[in-house]
Amino acid sequence: MAKQNLNLCSEPVLSQSACPKFCGKCPTTCYNCNITSPDVSSCNTVTCDKNTMCLVEMRKITKTGQVKYSLGCATKHFCDNGVKRELDSRSLTIDCCDKDLCNVPLATTLASTKQTTTATPTPASTATTTITQTTTETTVVTKALNVCHNISCVHGTCKQFGTVFYCVCQQEWTGRTCNSPNYCVSRPCQHGYCTNNLLSYKCICSTGYMGNHCDKVIDYCASNPCVHGHCTNNLTTFKCSCSYGYEGTRCEKICSRDLLVMIDLSLLNYLSTVHFLQNLVNKMQIGSNGVLMEVASFADSSVHNRWRLISYTSKSRLISEIRNQLYHSVKLPPPDIYAPVHSLNMQGTSRIGDRANVPDVALIITGPFRHTYYNVKYEAEKTNINIPITTIGVGNVNTQMLGSIAKNSAHALTVGRVDDLVDNAFVDKVLNLLCS
Template identity: 30%
Template sequence: MILILRICLATASFSCVYCLTCLHCTDIESPRHCKHVMECPSGEVCHMHMTTTKYGEVLYDLGCTETSTCYNRSHGNQLCDDCCSTDLCNAAGCGHTGFPSGRGPICYSCSAQTTEGSCHTIDFCATNEMCMINEEREFGDRVYTSRCAVNAHCENQNTETAAIIGRSVSQHSRSVTETMCHQCCHRDLCNAHCVPITKADYCASTPCVNGRCDNSMTGYTCVCDQLYTGQNCSEVDYCASTPCVHGRCVNGITGYTCVCDPLYNGQICSDVDYCSTTPCVHGKCVNGKTGYTCVCDQLYTGQNCSELNCCASTACVHGRCVNDMTG
């Protein structure tokens, strides 16, 4: 009795970190429809054995077996005995068609498990679903629920981020549960455990030279001190004092440049640009403090250099030239 008890305890306490997970069913007609799994002991592989009943039915036993029994094994003309060494691979043993390629993930599916990693039932998710695991504290116990979940539900719950901590309450009801961890993932059998992801400290290396570093889930952001700019707040912000009165300030290596708004010019865009409308039709416009002056091209005259000056060539040899509308 003592020996039997010790054997049972040893079997119950078995755990393995890098062991295979294989389909585990007895007398099943289609291996890939088996919805039970087992974790093989160290050194064992996935196994499929074919049998026939006295009525001629072909059935399969799925599970684990020692690696040494898989070599130099003779097969009869009808019976098949197959081994393989990847998770759930015995769905495709003995020449069977395994799981289709265009499918959702295969996920653990159990509710109210009080021991993490003790689920041995699986479900086949749709292409718009993910694997989900939820850990709650209920009546002082940790309770685990694993299943398939629609992608949109997982996205709303911040999938594969830090754990959600808090009581499950609403305005109209009171709950005795407290959510400790809620995670979703895309890979086969990825929802065996609910391990909160620790937020990395991207600010540990003090990347912000002249500013404050703020952590995020994927990196850091620098909030620069006054007079500094750049991704790491290492560049002087010459534009911090907004020197351009009527324009946009552009930082340079040693200073700033002002890109003036329309009607303004000058180093800091403080001067009115009366010439911005190009008032001098045939001449050069010169800005002044209160207006503009046109310096006309040859043969033109008038305030805006718009009148033809035919007398500029002094066509009258012995007399005075007078301009008119035509010459």
């Protein structure tokens, strides 16, 4: 497969499922113990985490010459930065490799005696005196231990990788000498990787999964973390979709806003407008800890009426006052859409509400208007209003203008008729924008 497809290990499906070991996607199995000789027959094995390597540490005590090996797992960073160091009176050598059971101590130190003969001329005569001098030199000989000679691969074949020897087990067997059943051969772990123990296997699950076979999605919603909303799972945690009028990671907070609603008098349809605002109010938490509202009307190039309703902290009284104010409003010609934007800037955001720690938001409901797109865009940017604005255009309106005023196209909504304002799904959409 690799010869036919040179990019085999770059393909996410094949490299992870069909050929994970070939592509280096599997965790490495290493010897794990402390020993005083290169014989690893008494060592256990351990499955290392991904992105780690097998480690051989050789510590030699300078005074006594004693050598001790530590075998196990190490991060690639440790291997790259800890090749050889001197610690106190011990000489420490670190070697790492990335094949299964490759961390086998291989080097030994031998002593040899060497005789040298030198001829030295004697100053007093022309005769030559031959002096034989014996010196002892210590030579480091790297000798590859024949691990295959000492370890029998019961159900496998002994292989050599460079100077490293290891057992390649038959599929049904595992362990350092291929003498333990491979309970993972059937790939029982659906979302994770499998490790063998003495009598069975154990699944190490990927993030977001649980169960003996990693076949169950972790239910982060089981504890009902969303106080006022609906909970959905993802791989690492939960996400709350809050009920209208609530916000926060767990929908535990009431959506508190100081809201200014500005209504275009040229499109005023008394019943539809009242019903829209009534539905809006009924789905919000009205009060000193929730939403407080003001209403203004505009037409031509000015804001005609502005009603301070923040003293109304009950839904019924607030709806009644809105109904009374709109009933006495007079329908006027198409407005200059810059009027409500200009009003927001001139009046100052502090006029929207009296609560210093509560966000101010504005909702502008308008119909067709006289201003050109470029003038509105220029004026809206010039005012530099920092509060979030949601715009609703009724009928044949310029959506680019609405988006320019809102400064966010997602907050620029349109409906075909005034009657469409009362649709429950549309009211919910508006509420989500006001509380987002």
